[in-house]
Amino acid sequence: MDRGVVDDDDADGGFIRLERVEKVFEVRKRTGFLRRERRQVRAVDSISFTVARGEMVGYIGPNGAGKSTTIKMLTGILTPSGGRLRVAGIDPSRERTRLARRIGVVFGQRTTLWWDLPLIDSYRLMHRMYRIPDRRYRENLDRCVELLELGGLLDVPVRQLSLGQRMRGDIVAALLHDPQVLYLDEPTIGLDVVSKARVRDFLRDLNAERGTTVLLTTHDLQDIEQLCSRVMVIDQGRLMYDGPLAGLHEVGESERTLVVDLERELPPIEAPPARVVRIEGPRQWLAFPASDSAARLVAHIAAAYPLVDLSVREPDIEAVIATMLHRLEGVAGPSSDRAVS
Numbered sequence: 001m002d003r004g005v006v007d008d009d010d011a012d013g014g015f016i017r018l019e020r021v022e023k024v025f026e027v028r029k030r031t032g033f034l035r036r037e038r039r040q041v042r043a044v045d046s047i048s049f050t051v052a053r054g055e056m057v058g059y060i061g062p063n064g065a066g067k068s069t070t071i072k073m074l075t076g077i078l079t080p081s082g083g084r085l086r087v088a089g090i091d092p093s094r095e096r097t098r099l100a101r102r103i104g105v106v107f108g109q110r111t112t113l114w115w116d117l118p119l120i121d122s123y124r125l126m127h128r129m130y131r132i133p134d135r136r137y138r139e140n141l142d143r144c145v146e147l148l149e150l151g152g153l154l155d156v157p158v159r160q161l162s163l164g165q166r167m168r169g170d171i172v173a174a175l176l177h178d179p180q181v182l183y184l185d186e187p188t189i190g191l192d193v194v195s196k197a198r199v200r201d202f203l204r205d206l207n208a209e210r211g212t213t214v215l216l217t218t219h220d221l222q223d224i225e226q227l228c229s230r231v232m233v234i235d236q237g238r239l240m241y242d243g244p245l246a247g248l249h250e251v252g253e254s255e256r257t258l259v260v261d262l263e264r265e266l267p268p269i270e271a272p273p274a275r276v277v278r279i280e281g282p283r284q285w286l287a288f289p290a291s292d293s294a295a296r297l298v299a300h301i302a303a304a305y306p307l308v309d310l311s312v313r314e315p316d317i318e319a320v321i322a323t324m325l326h327r328l329e330g331v332a333g334p335s336s337d338r339a340v341s
């Protein structure tokens with residue numbers, strides 16, 4: 001890192017700001033009986049971006065792309081090997097404790113709650129650990145518990161909670177100290193449809209009411225679609241795309257699928273640009289560009305065909321990214337960052 005000064009909060013246009021940030025890991029690999037080879041893994045490779053205060057941004061990419069490494073640098077757990085990084089004007093690895101008061105982190109696959117304690121005891125411990133003023137703690141707790149419908153679960157030990165309940169419990173824990181930034185790593189993984197909707201509604205309200213800046217890592221495109229106006233795609237440590245989700249669908253040529261149940265077996269539905277890709281009795285599957293409106297297509301089919309039911313299936317995030325990367329490589333070689341605006 002070049003210097004250790006503390007800037008004002010987003011005085012120069014970014015609440016979260018990365019300039020050519022790198023993280024290189026040294027790994028030793030056994031290559032023979034007593035021989036080990038040293039190798040460098042460039043987990044994050046010269047990434048630059050800014051996130052404005054109050055933005056909700058998706059941060060996605062294939063496994064091993066460098067997402068967690070970025071988040072760990074943003075929380076101060078890891079120190080960058082190069083470049084410059086600031087969150088709310090703070091250099092995370094130098095002032096981790098000061099930063100901790102301003103950020104909240106939720107890891108979908110892990111919990112920050114005490115496994116054997118009732119939920120409320122974990123919150124009480126956090127109240128003390130973060131030295132949250134009593135009134136603020138009470139207000140935040142009451143509000144989060146009400147909105148996430150955890151009232152009846154506060155006395156239940158964490159290990160007895162369902163995954164969805166535990167996840168909501170973790171989100172409350174991350175918000176008790178009123179953080180300005182929230183990092184969410186797979187916050188809806190493994191949740192049922194109702195729990196996913198509840199978590200997404202809550203995050204949307206939090207962002208609208210408090211202006212909390214959110215960086216979201218997910219494998220669920222609907223998380224991005226419903227929460228983020230902007231998405232960044234990282235691959236092999238490099239930023240490959242930064243823009244709206246619709247643009248990612250375009251560059252990834254992704255398609256959604258409309259599953260239509262008709263009253264009876266009929267010839268293939270005609271609704272261009274959608275095309276029928278499968279028919280089984282009265283059920284037909286239609287693929288259409290993911291950047292197109294599903295509502296228009298549904299209205300057209302509903303007006304022209306005898307419908308019983310229909311549903312929309314989202315494209316798989318990995319498939320969208322794979323197509324996008326393939327196209328970019330085809331255009332300008334693997335190190336292209338052309339899509340980054």
Ligand SMILES: Nc1ncnc2c1ncn2[C@@H]1O[C@H](COP(=O)(O)OP(=O)(O)OP(=O)(O)O)[C@@H](O)[C@H]1O
Nearest residue numbers: 025027041043061062063064065066067068069070
């Ligand atoms: N502590 C470490 N030591 C050595 N290599 C590491 C370490 N942490 C991560 N890596 C390597 O850095 C690269 C990026 O890993 P990272 O965990 O950031 O990816 P990710 O995008 O979060 O992946 P996933 O979606 O699987 O969680 C991978 O090649 C990984 O093996």
